[in-house]
Structures are given as C-alpha cells and as structure tokens.
Amino acid sequence: MFADPQLSPLPHAQARAHAPAQPPALRVGIIGMGTVGSGVWRVLRRNQALIAARAGRTITIVAVATRTPARAAAVLEGAPGVRLLADPLHLAADPGVDVVLELAGGTGAARGWVLAALAHGKHVVTANKALLATHGEELAAAAARHGRVLAYEAAVAGGVPVIKALREGLVGNRILSLAGVLNGTSNYILTRMQAHGLGFAAALTEAQALGYAEADPTFDVDGTDTAHKLTLLAANAFGMPLRLDAVHVEGISDLQPGDLAAAAQLGYAVKLLAVARRDADGVQLRVHPALVPQRHPLAQLDGATNGLRVQADAVGDMFYSGAGAGGEPTASAVLADLVDLARLPVGTPGRVPTLGVHERGAAQPAPLPMAQVHTRHLLRLLPGAALNEAAVLRLLTRAGVAVQRRAWGPDHAGAPTLLLVTAPTPDAVAAHAVELLQAHTGAQVRRLRVELCEAAESP
Numbered sequence: 001m002f003a004d005p006q007l008s009p010l011p012h013a014q015a016r017a018h019a020p021a022q023p024p025a026l027r028v029g030i031i032g033m034g035t036v037g038s039g040v041w042r043v044l045r046r047n048q049a050l051i052a053a054r055a056g057r058t059i060t061i062v063a064v065a066t067r068t069p070a071r072a073a074a075v076l077e078g079a080p081g082v083r084l085l086a087d088p089l090h091l092a093a094d095p096g097v098d099v100v101l102e103l104a105g106g107t108g109a110a111r112g113w114v115l116a117a118l119a120h121g122k123h124v125v126t127a128n129k130a131l132l133a134t135h136g137e138e139l140a141a142a143a144a145r146h147g148r149v150l151a152y153e154a155a156v157a158g159g160v161p162v163i164k165a166l167r168e169g170l171v172g173n174r175i176l177s178l179a180g181v182l183n184g185t186s187n188y189i190l191t192r193m194q195a196h197g198l199g200f201a202a203a204l205t206e207a208q209a210l211g212y213a214e215a216d217p218t219f220d221v222d223g224t225d226t227a228h229k230l231t232l233l234a235a236n237a238f239g240m241p242l243r244l245d246a247v248h249v250e251g252i253s254d255l256q257p258g259d260l261a262a263a264a265q266l267g268y269a270v271k272l273l274a275v276a277r278r279d280a281d282g283v284q285l286r287v288h289p290a291l292v293p294q295r296h297p298l299a300q301l302d303g304a305t306n307g308l309r310v311q312a313d314a315v316g317d318m319f320y321s322g323a324g325a326g327g328e329p330t331a332s333a334v335l336a337d338l339v340d341l342a343r344l345p346v347g348t349p350g351r352v353p354t355l356g357v358h359e360r361g362a363a364q365p366a367p368l369p370m371a372q373v374h375t376r377h378l379l380r381l382l383p384g385a386a387l388n389e390a391a392v393l394r395l396l397t398r399a400g401v402a403v404q405r406r407a408w409g410p411d412h413a414g415a416p417t418l419l420l421v422t423a424p425t426p427d428a429v430a431a432h433a434v435e436l437l438q439a440h441t442g443a444q445v446r447r448l449r450v451e452l453c454e455a456a457e458s459p
Contacts, residue, residue, distance in 0.1 A: 025058040026342045029097035031065045031088040031113055032104030033072040036127055036154070039327030040101065040334050041075055051335065055342035059335075065091040092116035099341055101334060102126040107134045118142045118150070123350075125337045127154035127330055130219075133228040133244045136235075140354035149350035151337035156229045157182055157306040159329030160322040161336065165310070166236040167356050173312035175237040177277040179452060182229045184304030184325040185220035186252050186272040188212045190289075191302045194260045194269060200253055212304055222251035223287040226274050233308070234276040234285055236356035238365070243285065246367035250288035258411045259446055262380050262419050263291045265409045269299035273451055282368035290451040291378055297321070298452065309452075371428035376404070376450035379434065381418040381443040382411055388441075389418060395440055399433035401425050418443075421450060 030037050041061060044051065052058045062081060065088040066072040076082050085091050092100055092113050100117040102110055102124060110131050117124050119142070126132070132139065132152055143150040153163045157180070166175065181187050185207060192203040204221070207213035219225045227247040235242050252272050263270050268291035277284040292299040297319050301307045306324025311317055323329035344350065381387060389406070396403060405421040422430065427449075434445045 023057040023346060025060045026055070026338065027060060027062045027096060027098045028101060028338065029063040029065065029091045029094060029099070030061060030101045030103060031091060031110075032102070033064050033066045033068065033075055034103065035327040036330045036334065037064070037066075037072075037101070037103045038075045039329075039331035040103070043328055043331045043335060051339060055339040057342050059338055059342055063091050063094060063097055088113045089116055092122065093120050097122060099123045099125060099338065101338075102128055102131075103334070104128075105130070107131050111135050111139070114139055114150070115142055118146045118148050121146065121148065123149040123151070123341050125151045125154075125334055125341070127152070127334060129155040129225070129228040129232060133231040133242060136232070136242045136355065143350075143354055147349040149341060149344075149352075150354050151340065151350075152232070153337050154330045154333035156232055157308060157320070158184075158322070158324040158326065159332040160306055160308070160320050160324065161333065162233065162308050162320050163236060164336070165318070165320060166233065167352055170310065170312055170315065170318070173314045175278070176311040176313060178230075178233055178237055178275070178308060178310055179298065180230075180233070180274045180306070180308035181271050181298055181301050182274050182306055182308070182324065183220050183223075183226045183272060184306060185213045185217055186223075186226070187301060187306075187324075188304050189221070190252060190255075190260070190270055190272065193255070193257060194264065197257050197261070199257055200255055221253050223249040223272065226272060226287045230274040230276055230285060230287060233274075234283065237276060237310075238278050238283060239357040239360055240283065240364055241360070242355070243367055246283075246285050248286040248288065248370040248373075252289055255289055256446070258382075258417070259289075259380065259448060262378065262409055262417065263448070264294075266291075266378070266405070266407065266419060266421065267294050268292060268378075268450070269294055270448070271298060271301070273298070275451065278365060281372065282366045284368050284373055286370060286373065288449060290375075290449045292452050296452050371426065371431075373427050374424040375427065375430075376424055376453060377401075377422045377430045378446075378448045378450055379418075379420040379422065379437070380446040380448075381420070381437065381441070382446065383415070383418075384442045384444070387416075387418050387443060392418065392420070392437065392441060395436055396420070396422075396433055399436050400429050401433045 063083045065085040069084050100122050189203040227249045231244045260270050273290040274287050307321035402423040403420050404423050407419045411417045437445050
C-alpha cells in the first residue's frame, strides 16, 4: 500500500518516540569527607560520563555531612548543588538523597547513621569493616526489613573486588578455604623487615613517615583490622553468621629480624595471614604471622598490596590482588557499589543478599578452637648454651611432634641457631612442645606457623 512519505514519521523520530524515559539521577549523600570520601568525589567527577554510561543514569553527589566543612569545601571546589551539613542524621533523613555513603568510620555513631538511613528508605554503601564485623547482623536485618541495600565492597581489600567475587562470581561454588594478606600497613612493615633486616619499631617509624601507617597503628599491627575483614569474608564464603569473637588474632609487633631471616633461609616469606577454612571439624578463623613459601603468590605481595587466595570446588584456586588501601582504590570499590544501585529499577530492593545467602542452614558449623588447628610450625632455638640436636629431637618425639626438616643458621649476633620445621601438628601440642624444650634445654624457642604448603612437604 502506498504511503505518503510526508505523512510517515521519519525513522529517527520513531526511535525518539519509543525510547524509554531517562531515569532520574541517583542522588548521593556522603558522611565523612576524608581520604575515601575525597577519593569518591575526585573519581566520580573525573569519570562521570563513563560511569553514567555504565550505570544507565547519572550519579551525582548532592550533600556532604562533615565535621570539617572548610576541608570539604576545598575538596568540592565550590561545586554547585552540593549542600554541606553538620549532622549526619539530617543527611540520613534527607528526602533529596537516595543513597548514603558512610565513610566516616567508627562503630558507635556510625551504627546510628546507617540504621537511620535504612529506616528512611535509603540504600547505604560503607567502607567500614569494623562497623560491619561488630554490628553487621543487625544492620543486614534492618536492610532486609526496609527493603534496602547495604553494600560494602570497599570494606575488604580496598579496590580488589573480593566481596563481589564471593557473592556473585563464585556463587555456584562451594568455598573450601580463604587465605589472604589483607592489611597494607602490616605488609609494608614486614616487607621492609624482610628486605632490609629492620626491626619492627624502625620499620613502623618509616611506614608512618611515608603515610603507610596511622599515628596510632594498633588495629593494623595487632591484627584487629585483618580480623574484621576476615569476619566478613567468612560470612560470605560459608554462609555463616558474623563471628568476630571466634577469630584467633595475633599481630606482628613481637616479630624479630631473626625470625624473618630464618624464614628466608628456608625459602619462606613472613606475612600477616588471614585464614578461613571449613572442614569436617568446623570452621577455622585465624589471623597471625605465618611463613608462606616464597613461590606462592601471597608471599610475593610487597608493600601495601593486598591479596586473597580462594579455594573452591568447581574453579579450584583463584587469586585476587591489588591496591588494598588509599583514597582512589577504595573509591573504586565504593563506585562499583553505587553503579550496582543505579542499575536497579527505581524503588526496588537489591537482588544480592547482604551477607551472601538469603537463608542460612539450620546447622551451622562451629568455629574450631585454635588449640585444635593443625599446621606446620617453625621452631627456632636460640641457645643459651650448646644445643644437642639429637636430644632436642627426642624431646619433640616425646611431645608428639614430628620434624620434617632441620637446618642450622646464625642468629643476628652470629650464634648458631637450630631451625626445625614440624609436620602438621595441633597448635596446643606445638605450644606444649615449646615449653618442654625451653624447660629441658635452656634455649629460647621462637615458634611461627607455616602455611600454604599443601602441594609439597617443603618449599
């Protein structure tokens, strides 16, 4: 049938007529304009068009709640349309905000801000691992109750997308174990101790001077920060409740240069290692210094780099690594969560459960006490008098400890030091063996656990 072209709509006009309406901008309010908040602002401003194209709509920051308005104003550089607020609770209740970014830290006031934001129908994105490890069950329940999303990719390993990997990329797998280097401050200190023979105090002072360590580095060097992160990873990996109280935690401040030198002599690097492993006996949750074979990818992480090894039944071994801290790497993870939220149809709840599973199984595995955990151990015997190697081995046999490898090496003063690597041994048995050796030989015995040697008996 003939159609008059003057009466027929042009193709591009038809396309415009049927094109879906552009969704409104996702309006974001930030609590805290420190390192991470400033990083989010910079990266979003720099990559705004690219992020909007990937998200399907514009993401715009409309409000900032901060205790330092002058600093925030300097970062924002007079950007129009961004309101500065003094009270985070006002931001949490603001009808002009769709998503609240909690980037201030802490576990007290921050809990109230997050609960208020969820109650007012806002999604929440946070980088606050301490808050989540401590109050995560309550916050996840509140998010579900209000039909909102609580997202936290930035809470673990900075810019490395390990939460998304566990909850989405590996969702079809049974996760068997996790092992990671998750604190950049501790890893920088250990790298300097290993490479240059520095003592802990000297390496920490250097890290603080370069900005890799806080003025008060306690949470970083005593293992607390890593324990917070491991708690979140284990919940997502195993579908278990958050159990910060069940994590065995040791830090790095007691390590000596001789410990790292002995490790290097035997082919290992020393790392502050986070381990979560589920087996028939229960779930291991532990953070402590450990010897890792130098050929292992985790041993090769230098400076402030983070890394996570995941063992799963379908894909086998997976390894993730990258910048574990810093304003822009952490902002990258925050923005990934924001893009996920921007892609949701307006007014709909999230599709991914906050802690990895929609419903937990009725029978949850119990955390395994550290005393029952089997690992290899490095025993470094620093004699006050000459050591009889054969007598030492007899004492260890009596204590129920088998030795797989032995060597002699000098301590920092050049005195002969006996180095012994045991077979896998319950932690309590190894600790008792150390007491026995010290009582019967007069030697000072240093003990470090040896990990990730599954493929071989020695490195």
